[in-house]
Amino acid sequence: MPDLGKYADAVLSAYGASLVLLALLVLLTLRRGRRARAALEAVESREKKDG
Amino acid sequence: MSVTDDKPAIKRPSGFWSYANPVKFLGFSERILPALWVLSAACLALGLVWGFFFTPDDFRQGSTVKIIYLHVPSALMAINAWFMMLVASLIWIVRRHHVSALAARAAAPVGVVMTLIALVTGAIWGQPMWGTWWAWDPRLTSFLILFLFYLGYIALWEAIEDPDTAADLTAVLCLVGTVFAVLSRYAVNFWNQGLHQGASLSLDKEENVADVFYFPLLVCIAGFVLLFFALVLYRTGTEIRLRRTRALLARQGRQ
Numbered sequence A: 001m002p003d004l005g006k007y008a009d010a011v012l013s014a015y016g017a018s019l020v021l022l023a024l025l026v027l028l029t030l031r032r033g034r035r036a037r038a039a040l041e042a043v044e045s046r047e048k049k050d051g
Numbered sequence B: 001m002s003v004t005d006d007k008p009a010i011k012r013p014s015g016f017w018s019y020a021n022p023v024k025f026l027g028f029s030e031r032i033l034p035a036l037w038v039l040s041a042a043c044l045a046l047g048l049v050w051g052f053f054f055t056p057d058d059f060r061q062g063s064t065v066k067i068i069y070l071h072v073p074s075a076l077m078a079i080n081a082w083f084m085m086l087v088a089s090l091i092w093i094v095r096r097h098h099v100s101a102l103a104a105r106a107a108a109p110v111g112v113v114m115t116l117i118a119l120v121t122g123a124i125w126g127q128p129m130w131g132t133w134w135a136w137d138p139r140l141t142s143f144l145i146l147f148l149f150y151l152g153y154i155a156l157w158e159a160i161e162d163p164d165t166a167a168d169l170t171a172v173l174c175l176v177g178t179v180f181a182v183l184s185r186y187a188v189n190f191w192n193q194g195l196h197q198g199a200s201l202s203l204d205k206e207e208n209v210a211d212v213f214y215f216p217l218l219v220c221i222a223g224f225v226l227l228f229f230a231l232v233l234y235r236t237g238t239e240i241r242l243r244r245t246r247a248l249l250a251r252q253g254r255q
Helices: A005-050 B015-020 B022-053 B063-095 B098-130 B138-159 B163-190 B211-254
Strands: none
Touching (some): B022 B098, B063 B098, B063 B138, B098 B138, B098 B211, B138 B163
16 A cells, blocks of 8 residues: 555545446446346247247 | 339438447347457556556656556546537437437446546545645646536436437536536646646657656556447447337237
């Protein structure tokens, strides 16, 4: 860990907030994508079954 | 003359425009997404670790200079995401390609998070350097308005049920909001005042940041750009699937 001196709080909170926001963005994107894929597969399989 | 010669020829789009076909677009994005995810994660990890652990403090700003590796790339992507949405919206308005409208929609939440990161890191950096979290400086103010435009753009997509009407209206909102995307970039040059400095990455060597900060910053920017493309491609695929699901459900409901 580098010595951040008197600005340690500012630097660490900037990195913490940014990484949390980026992680949330990626996770929510992947979750929404998986749900959309599953929903489409369900509708398509029902369509095939019903002919 | 054969019978088929009398039929009007169907002109299929080629090259770039062929990706307006949702199936072709999905195939393309599925192929390149794994590489994009890996490359963006590698660049972000390398750039941030290099910048955080292996660069010196600035003689004036101390260790707060390390915030540059998040603040500059996120601000750059916040502005350029809007420009990407502008291009996609113009393609929708002119050529009526649905994938283009959905790509603009998919980019907005990514842009809003980039804008939020730029605003938050800017405030955290501004407090020790300027003595204030916020100032009504031209660049900061236009950035805040850009953030509000992003929120308005997302809300408008959600508020209108008919997807083509939503695409039309959000495209117009995107054209209007472009003024603030441009101002976020050039406000410092237009109004030679305010706290915020000019460009950090300039071709003018006198204005540019020192090399020791510049190279890790470039890697971080590459990471943010690649992450943006990965997220937008993935999210556009999601929007295409959701649209197809709605269309199939509507058809099944009619039968």
